[in-house]
Amino acid sequence: AQKITQTQPGMFVQEKEAVTLDCTYDTSDPSYGLFWYKQPSSGEMIFLIYQGSYDQQNATEGRYSLNFQKARKSANLVISASQLGDSAMYFCAMRGVRDDKIIFGKGTRLHILP
Amino acid sequence: EPEVTQTPSHQVTQMGQEVILRCVPISNHLYFYWYRQILGQKVEFLVSFYNNEISEKSEIFDDQFSVERPDGSNFTLKIRSTKLEDSAMYFCASRGLDRGLYEQYFGPGTRLTVT
Numbered sequence: 001a002q003k004i005t006q007t008q009p010g011m012f013v014q015e016k017e018a019v020t021l022d023c024t025y026d027t028s029d030p031s032y033g034l035f036w037y038k039q040p041s042s043g044e045m046i047f048l049i050y051q052g053s054y055d056q057q058n059a060t061e062g063r064y065s066l067n068f069q070k071a072r073k074s075a076n077l078v079i080s081a082s083q084l085g086d087s088a089m090y091f092c093a094m095r096g097v098r099d100d101k102i103i104f105g106k107g108t109r110l111h112i113l114p
Numbered sequence: 115e116p117e118v119t120q121t122p123s124h125q126v127t128q129m130g131q132e133v134i135l136r137c138v139p140i141s142n143h144l145y146f147y148w149y150r151q152i153l154g155q156k157v158e159f160l161v162s163f164y165n166n167e168i169s170e171k172s173e174i175f176d177d178q179f180s181v182e183r184p185d186g187s188n189f190t191l192k193i194r195s196t197k198l199e200d201s202a203m204y205f206c207a208s209r210g211l212d213r214g215l216y217e218q219y220f221g222p223g224t225r226l227t228v229t
Contacts, residue, residue, distance in 0.1 A: 033217075035217075037220070043203055043222070043223050043225065044220070044221075044222040044223055045157070045205055045220040045223070046220075047217065047219065047220070050217055091156070091157065093157075095218075099170075100145065100147075100162045100164075100169060100170055101147070101159040101162060101170060101172075102147075102149075102157075102159065102207075102218055103159070104156045104157040104158075105156060106155070106156045107156060
């Protein structure tokens, strides 16, 4: 069975600092995808970044990067130069090649302080 | 950029009533999903749908739930007799093959409140 673990229920970070949100996963699938989603207080789920298990390089999307360490089964999200608008709930998620559903972690609530 | 849309944004209903949540997936997508998120909890998979049939469903998706693609654009989730514990945010998602096999695009959600 697949599992996503996010150990940080909440984080407070000063504006303009970089922040790392932790995520570890467990799966027996040989191939899988890892995702991060942002959920602001308005409730919608915003796709941030995707990492394939066989991708040679870590994924980057603007200020977001995914620190993928396959041997450690970790997929941490790094947000550089944080902004007040980054305050939200962040979910790590995954999907296996044999599975069509996305499994989510419990999320980390990020607060950016001015 | 194409997006998944959902209506209504908020639905209030009385316990025992039927509700239909509507979604319009991205037009060239072939795989459709419903997820739900009880307030303060993680997002949970309900059902996936492909080629006009359910491909997978979770334990949550019992006989009270059904999905349908009544025409070429809409994808609906029906709850026949709502219970208080059905109160949640319901997300529709769709997937194509244009950005790899994995990425699902989520709609903005419908907040269902059962009183």
